[in-house]
Amino acid sequence: MTESLFIAGDWGTTNLRLYLCQQKPSQPLTILETQVGPGVSQINGDFEQIFFDLAGDWLEEYGLMPVILSGMVGSNIGWQTAPYIDCPASAEQIVRGRTAFQARDIEFSIISGLKTLNPLGTPDLMRGEELQLLGWMRTATGPEADMAQLVVLPGTHNKWALVKGGKIETFVTALTGELYALLQNHSVLIGNTESADFSADIFLQGVKVATTLEPGQLLQALFATRSRQVTGELSELYASSYLSGLLIGSDVVGSLALMEKRMDGISSVDLIGDSALSHCYQLALESVGVKAELRDATQIALSGYQAVYEALQPSLHNS
Amino acid sequence: MTESLFIAGDWGTTNLRLYLCQQKPSQPLTILETQVGPGVSQINGDFEQIFFDLAGDWLEEYGLMPVILSGMVGSNIGWQTAPYIDCPASAEQIVRGRTAFQARDIEFSIISGLKTLNPLGTPDLMRGEELQLLGWMRTATGPEADMAQLVVLPGTHNKWALVKGGKIETFVTALTGELYALLQNHSVLIGNTESADFSADIFLQGVKVATTLEPGQLLQALFATRSRQVTGELSELYASSYLSGLLIGSDVVGSLALMEKRMDGISSVDLIGDSALSHCYQLALESVGVKAELRDATQIALSGYQAVYEALQPSLHNS
Numbered sequence: 001m002t003e004s005l006f007i008a009g010d011w012g013t014t015n016l017r018l019y020l021c022q023q024k025p026s027q028p029l030t031i032l033e034t035q036v037g038p039g040v041s042q043i044n045g046d047f048e049q050i051f052f053d054l055a056g057d058w059l060e061e062y063g064l065m066p067v068i069l070s071g072m073v074g075s076n077i078g079w080q081t082a083p084y085i086d087c088p089a090s091a092e093q094i095v096r097g098r099t100a101f102q103a104r105d106i107e108f109s110i111i112s113g114l115k116t117l118n119p120l121g122t123p124d125l126m127r128g129e130e131l132q133l134l135g136w137m138r139t140a141t142g143p144e145a146d147m148a149q150l151v152v153l154p155g156t157h158n159k160w161a162l163v164k165g166g167k168i169e170t171f172v173t174a175l176t177g178e179l180y181a182l183l184q185n186h187s188v189l190i191g192n193t194e195s196a197d198f199s200a201d202i203f204l205q206g207v208k209v210a211t212t213l214e215p216g217q218l219l220q221a222l223f224a225t226r227s228r229q230v231t232g233e234l235s236e237l238y239a240s241s242y243l244s245g246l247l248i249g250s251d252v253v254g255s256l257a258l259m260e261k262r263m264d265g266i267s268s269v270d271l272i273g274d275s276a277l278s279h280c281y282q283l284a285l286e287s288v289g290v291k292a293e294l295r296d297a298t299q300i301a302l303s304g305y306q307a308v309y310e311a312l313q314p315s316l317h318n319s
Numbered sequence: 320m321t322e323s324l325f326i327a328g329d330w331g332t333t334n335l336r337l338y339l340c341q342q343k344p345s346q347p348l349t350i351l352e353t354q355v356g357p358g359v360s361q362i363n364g365d366f367e368q369i370f371f372d373l374a375g376d377w378l379e380e381y382g383l384m385p386v387i388l389s390g391m392v393g394s395n396i397g398w399q400t401a402p403y404i405d406c407p408a409s410a411e412q413i414v415r416g417r418t419a420f421q422a423r424d425i426e427f428s429i430i431s432g433l434k435t436l437n438p439l440g441t442p443d444l445m446r447g448e449e450l451q452l453l454g455w456m457r458t459a460t461g462p463e464a465d466m467a468q469l470v471v472l473p474g475t476h477n478k479w480a481l482v483k484g485g486k487i488e489t490f491v492t493a494l495t496g497e498l499y500a501l502l503q504n505h506s507v508l509i510g511n512t513e514s515a516d517f518s519a520d521i522f523l524q525g526v527k528v529a530t531t532l533e534p535g536q537l538l539q540a541l542f543a544t545r546s547r548q549v550t551g552e553l554s555e556l557y558a559s560s561y562l563s564g565l566l567i568g569s570d571v572v573g574s575l576a577l578m579e580k581r582m583d584g585i586s587s588v589d590l591i592g593d594s595a596l597s598h599c600y601q602l603a604l605e606s607v608g609v610k611a612e613l614r615d616a617t618q619i620a621l622s623g624y625q626a627v628y629e630a631l632q633p634s635l636h637n638s
Contacts, residue, residue, distance in 0.1 A: 115550070118539070118543075120532075120536065120539055120540060120543065122528075122540070122543035122546065122547060123543070123546045123547060123549075123550040123552060124542070124543070124546050125545075125546045125549055125550075157507075157542060172539050173539065173542040173546070174538035174539045174541075174542060175506075175508075175538045175539075175541040175542045176538050178506055178507065179498075179502075179506075179538065179541070182501045182502070182505055182506060183498075183501070186501055186505065187494075187497055187498075187501060188476075188497065189494075209441075210535065213439075213534050213535070213573075214534055214573065214576050214577075215532050215533055215534050215536075215569075215572055215573060215576070216529065216532070216537070216568075216569040216570065216571070216572035216573025216574070216576065217439065217534075217573035217574075217576070217577065218535070218537050218538075218569070218573075219493035219494045219495050219498065219537075219566070219569060219570050219573065220437070220439055220491050220492065220493045220494075220570075220573060220574065220577065221439060221441070222493075222494040222498070223443070223476060223492040223493060223494045224437075224439065224441035224442070224443070226444075227434075227441065227442045227443050227444045227492070228441060228442060230442075230444055231434070231442040231444075233442060247538070249535075250534075250535040250537070250538060251535065251538050251539075252535070253534055253535035254532075254533065254534060254535025254536035254537075254538065254539060255535070255536075255539065257533050257534070257535065257536070258533075258536065258539065
């Protein structure tokens with residue numbers, strides 16, 4: 001067993017990304033090599049074979065080492081079903097809640113998802129983002145760690161997580177990213193996208209409209225994305241920017257209001273996700289007076305794997 | 320020229336429906352025959368050929384007669400571009416605003432669309448539904464005709480039209496139907512739909528949630544359609560009913576609020592559209608205390624064509 005090495009894997013619906021990580025005492029984590037492979041939805045249950053095909057050379061060269069996986073690999077269409085842990089959940093509870101098993105003498109850990117009753121009063125779920133939150137909590141130190149903080153994870157299913165006193169208190173998911181992709185690719189709202197360009201001004205027009213809507217008026221505002229093009233008010237080139245502004249603006253307004261019920265005002269949030277998308281959320285948040293800091297998503301994720309790896313060490317020593 | 324006969328045609332994006340109509344004095348309009356053909360999006364500009372292929376036998380048997388067409392046939396991808404008329408628009412203005420042309424000695428009329436600045440403050444458009452509204456206005460008589468009334472035309476792009484004193488004052492369009500179809504067929508919210516069934520109870524659960532949302536919270540409520548299934552709260556069989564309730568409920572809440580700004584309270588609306596869909600709107604409207612009457616969409620449309628046909632008569636006599 002090579003104690004300073006482990007394999008971390010983000011095994012989502014459409015992609016697998018494996019990292020060969022080295023953890024030396026008092027030093028930041030280093031990625032030695034990476035491998036990419038097929039996502040959970042593209043595999044016929046042959047997880048073990050695919051993993052060892054991709055990681056085989058590493059194991060041969062460096063010897064046995066633990067593997068920590070996150071994402072849909074722990075869902076009911078994954079390798080092993082890792083149950084959802086209830087919020088509030090501390091970093092320690094998430095680490096402890098992992099699903100451990102052995103394959104070809106390797107110790108595998110799949111991180112559990114989280115579940116909560118969100119501030120809307122409905123059940124809510126995450127699987128994959130808890131790894132980022134684990135990493136985020138590891139980096140939050142000092143007095144701030146005890147204060148309620150809002151962490152936003154922009155993506156297909158955008159998550160707003162409330163973290164307080166080292167625990168993920170609750171979170172809410174918005175369909176923003178998936179809905180944008182559907183409307184962008186399949187609706188009458190967006191025509192030819194070949195020459196489309198992003199305009200921050202037009203994006204912010206959409207955000208502004210979203211902030212003025214009363215309940216139930218997103219569907220009407222969405223249709224205006226088309227009629228504004230027909231009447232010449234909005235260029236076809238920037239229709240996507242406007243649509244994105246409407247949806248992200250709506251998400252921001254609605255989610256901040258939900259989370260404010262659980263916090264004493266929200267003056268700043270941290271953003272963890274794809275940088276272009278996070279930048280859009282930053283624009284929208286700052287336009288409503290909330291400071292937003294973009295965090296490095298890969299670094300945060302690695303901190304998450306590191307947290308699990310360090311917790312594994314005693315059990316590895318014992319085994 | 321056979322004066323009591325004319326051809327009415329609803330030529331939309333995906334379908335063409337031609338009616339051979341007979342109008343005898345003091346009698347209701349009769350449909351003698353119907354023909355169906357391809358929609359505007361399925362034709363390579365060959366409108367004349369397709370029309371005469373379908374209607375040729377009628378013209379041969381009964382002689383020349385006027386043709387009145389509505390729908391996307393008047394758009395910029397149609398046969399002739401019939402411009403949008405500004406609201407407020409009276410029945411007379413709509414009839415007068417038709418685009419007239421001749422082909423093979425036949426007098427064609429394509430009905431114009433309508434445009435407005437809707438109560439949301441954005442430009443809005445309709446093309447096709449104005450024919451229904453023309454028919455609806457023809458059937459509205461007595462003192463009611465002068466009162467502000469709300470007419471809802473459920474469909475892919477649901478329209479809420481405010482009619483007052485014989486004029487279509489304004490209208491607003493919601494993306495409800497198109498968004499439902501996209502989410503139903505392409506999103507993570509709905510799985511296997513083969514055994515799906517409609518449940519009015521579950522639909523009304525969705526409506527109720529929609530009526531309690533604050534601004535910007537539809538995206539979060541939509542995601543709950545999935546998480547409620549994963550946690551077992553909502554059966555996969557009825558997920559579509561719930562989704563439909565959320566969307567139609569949201570449309571109803573938001574559109575009623577928009578229209579209330581222009582009317583002295585809304586106690587009842589008329590619904591013109593597909594009967595299953597109209598029934599859903601009726602359930603949602605009645606759950607928020609608004610009486611909703613389902614009108615026969617085909618009869619209403621025929622009244623609309625009749626209004627145009629009668630107005631054509633003097634010019635036909637003169638020619």
